[in-house]
Amino acid sequence: MENNIIPLLDEAILAINLGPKQFYESLEKQGVEAVQVDWTPSAGGDKDMIKLLDELL
C-alpha cells in the first residue's frame, strides 16, 4: 500500500457540507472545492415517513 493512493489522505477533498454554512465557508477559505446544502428535514421531519420515502425512491 506504501506507493498506492491512500483514500482521502492522498486525494484532494471535494466536500458536500450539510448544515451550518460556517463549516462550508472555512473549507472554501482553505481553497477546498465544496458545495453548501442548506439542509432541512424532509417529510416534515417525520422519521418513519422519511424511511418510507427512501424505500419507495
Place this chain on the structure above:
Amino acid sequence: MASGYVVRKQQYYDSIFLMGVNKRLSENRGVLQTAVLMGSEKNKQLLADIGIHGPQIDSAGPNDLIVAIIADTPQIVEAVLGKLDEALDRIQAGSIPSVLHTLEEGLAQKPNANLAVISIPGEYAAHEARKALEAGLNVFLFSSNVSIEDELDLKQCALQNNLLVMGPDCGTSLLGGIGIGFANIVRRGPIGVIGAAGTGLQEFTSQIHNAGLGISHAIGTGSHDVSDEIEGITTFTALERLEADSQTKVIVFISKPLGAKTFTKLVERLQGCRKPAIGCFLGQPVEPLDRNTNLQCARTIDEAVQLAAKHVTGSPLPPIQLTSEELEWAAREKAGWSPEQKYLRGVFAGGTFCYQSQQILRDAGFAVHSNAPFAPQNRLSHPDQSLEHTLLDMGDDYYTLGKPHPMINGTLRVQRILTESLDHQVAILLLDFILGYNASTDPVGELLDAILEARQRVRKRGGSLTVVASICGTEDDPQDLNLQTQLLKEAGAIVFRSNARATLFCCELLKHPLGGAHGK
C-alpha cells in the same frame, strides 16, 4: 416574571443560526431566559422543562421555529418577541442562502465529491450519513446525539466500502493540511495523529506547529469510537492509512479512557505498528506498556508532543516543568490571597482540557470534583454547584442543550465565572481559550469583562483572584493569538500556551496554601 412564545411554521434554521438569534434576543434588558429552537420532540420537552408550553408548541414540528422568552415583565416579553424579525434579518444579512436542500441535490452538483461534512440535528444525522456512505463518500459527522447502534452500523458500512467515518461527535480533523470543523491552522509535516478527543487533537496539532514542526494528517474519530461497542473501527482504519502514508514518519494516538477490550486491542496494534507510535491515553494507567515495543506512552498531550518532536528532530523540546520565574510568580500570587481563599475552579470550553487537568491535579494529590469526573465518586451532586476544587466541562449537554457551545460563544462561561467569584473560598480560576476555524472570533474578548469583574469582586473582599489561562492555537489562526494573549495579560491573567502547563501552575499555587494543606 412573565413568559411568552411565538411559533413560525415552515421556517427551518440550522443550530448556529439559532444560537445567533438566541444571543441577540438575550441581550435585551430585562430578559431572563431565551430559547430559540426548532420544534423537535426533544426541544419541546426542553421548553416544557422551563415552563413554556401551549397548543401551538404541541402542534409544532421539526421544521417550525419556536422562540420563547422569559423576562421581568409581559411588556418586555412582547417587545422582544416583536423584534424577532429584525433579529432574523440581521443575522441573515449578507448571507446568500443555498439553493440546495438535500444530500442528493448536493451530489448532483458535485458528483465526484469524496467527503460529506454533516452537522445537522442528531436524530437525522445517521440517516444522511448512511446515504453519503452508500454514494461512496467519506463522512465527517460533527452531529452528536447519534445512537451507538447507528454509529456501529455506519462504521461497519464504511469498513466494508473502504471509507472513513469521522464521528459522530467529531469536532476536528486535518486532512492533508485542510482543517475540517474546529481546526487550527498548522503547517504540514511528518507527524500523523489520530484523536478520540477533539480539543486534544487541537492542542496537539497547535503545539506541534508552535514547536516549528508539522502535521501530515490529524484524523478525528469521535469519542465513542474507542468504546467496546465500536471497538475502534475508525481508529484502526486511520492507523492503517497513516502507516501506509509515506509522509507520516511517526503516529500519535490521543484519547480519554477507552473500553477495556478496545484498549488492549489498540495497545497490541500500536506495539506492532510499522512506524514509531506514541499513545496518550488520558486517564488510563500505562506505565508498563511501552517496554521493548514500538509504542511509547505519554501521560499528557505535552509529553506526546515532546516524544513526537524527538522522533522527528532527534533533539528534545524545552522541558514541560515550570520555570523558576513561573515558580516565583506563583509565590507572588499566593501572597495576595486572603486566609479563606483556597480552592480552584476550572471553567472549560474544551472537554479534553477539563479531563487532562483533572488527571494532572489527581497525580499531584489533589481531590477534584467535576460534572465530567474521572471517577463516579468525584461527580458534583449538581452541575450548577461547585464544591471545593471543581473543574467544569461547560460543553457538557447539561449546559449546552439549546444554547451555544462555549467554543462558539462565551455566554455560558461568563455566567459561571461570575457565579464562582461569589464564593469567598475561591482562589484560582483556570480557563482555556481555543482558537482556529469555526471557534469564537474573539474568545478572550467575550470573557474579558467577566474576568475583570470577578477579580474586582474578590479584591473588594480583601483577597486576590488568580486567573490562570491556556490558549490553544497558532499565530496563523484567524483570532490573532498575540492579541488574545495580550488581552488576557492586561486583565491580570497568567497565560500559558498549554493546558498541561497551566494546570501544573495551579498545582504549584495549591501546594501549601495559607493556613495549611487543603483539598488533598
